[in-house]
Amino acid sequence: MVMNFDYLIKETARNLRRNLTLTLASVLTVAVSLSLLGVALLLQKGVSNATDRWENGVEFIIWIQPDVSESQRGLIETDLQNSSGIETYRYVDQEEALREFNEDFFPENPEITQLVTVDVIPPSYRVVPAQLNAEAIEIIASSFETKPGVKKVVRATDEISKIETATDVIRWVVLGAGIILLATGLLLILNTIRMAMFARRREIEVMKLVGATNWFILIPFMLEGTFQGIVGASLGTASVYGANRAFEEWLSSDNVLNILQSFAVTSGDVWGIGFLLLAIGGLVGSVGSAIAAYRFLDV
């Protein structure tokens, strides 16, 4: 098929100009929906990064009373050794615990760390269970809870699942809103194209009459829709990138716990999400306009 490139650009640009307000509405809707989608994806990536980091490390921690007696600690250690459900464990004494506390939590606030001394920091056992399912961990963990000399048993799974539940809710709400808005964007694009075709129905009639191919008639409209989708997606991607930058800035500021660092996503992830958003935007635009064009053209 011979198609004049100038003609395509000219027609598409003219349609976009003619329908400026509707075009803007479509573009902005796609932009907002895709930035929500992007944020949901970032959140998911962040949580899974954090979860990975936790799951590869300690599964639960048995905090020992700082004033534990040697015999009590010996009993706990024997139990750890004899328990078949435990893969490995490691004793973290008070010195190491203090160092960890300083490094991990308040590296830039020496005034806080100065208040904490070796004798108030409890030693602990970091335990990796043989089975990594929540129920098995719970059985083993709770068996240590009542032993003399144990201050508290903290399961990493508890903390993870709290974070996961919280972010899951946020993620689904954001994802849901994003998808609803994306559907709105699709309908808006569909309508914009229908309006554009209605505005040009005389030309389309003449084109069909003199034997223009269906593709020739359809392609400018499909380009118009695709353009709207991609511009919307670009704006969405830009705002996702901006949101991530803001999050990173916040992470590197003084008053943020180091533990949140594990939520940071790599720039590769951000690029990946950006490309995905662009692809979705282009797809929504071309599909929306193709449906409109195909139905309205009555080929």
Add this chain to the structure above:
Amino acid sequence: MIKLEAVTKVYKGEVLALQDASCDIQKGEFVFLVGQSGSGKSTFLRLLNKEEEPDSGQIYIAGKEIGSLSRWRVPHMRRQIGSIFQDFKLLPNKTVSQNVAFALEVIGRPKHVIVDQVPAILELVGLQEKTNRFPHELSGGEQQRVSIARAFVNRPLILLADEPTGNLDPQTSVEIMRLLERINEIGTTVVMATHDRGIVDTMRRRVIELVSGEIVRDQARGVYE
């Protein structure tokens, strides 16, 4: 060039637009299609460029049966058929030459062909002085000339005319008919639906008369009735 075999067309299951119509039109013929409003003249023409599908029967254009044509081939078939109408169907926001050029642009003709062909055809229809006017600045007869130029610029084998003089005064109608005759003389098959008794009776060409969708008369060198 055009052949109908027992073609029937029924609208919405009840309105009979064309009933068992058969005819054979040779290359280079000039045919008048006459009959009252609603007798099926427009349907006849619309079937020929596949704007409508017959309910039964076969239609051949240039030797090809068009019923079995895939809809993606229809545009190519239409390039062999020019159409003009009572209401001209010109694009109001385009000038005379842009209107004509449009017909070539949208079938992908290269620019040099367009630059070459458009002035030539405008000269043929006698509008070389008005190339940059807009349709609303032209008289009815001039607008119909533009529409003929657009229909003919691609040199189709067939020209279908649906009441082309319906909106024109008698003098202008005669001028338009002279133009259609010229186009016919260079080998184009012309099928023209009309109500204009004067034109049919003066020109004495083949006449096909439709009454309620039936061909009741097919007469060489005929008159209106």
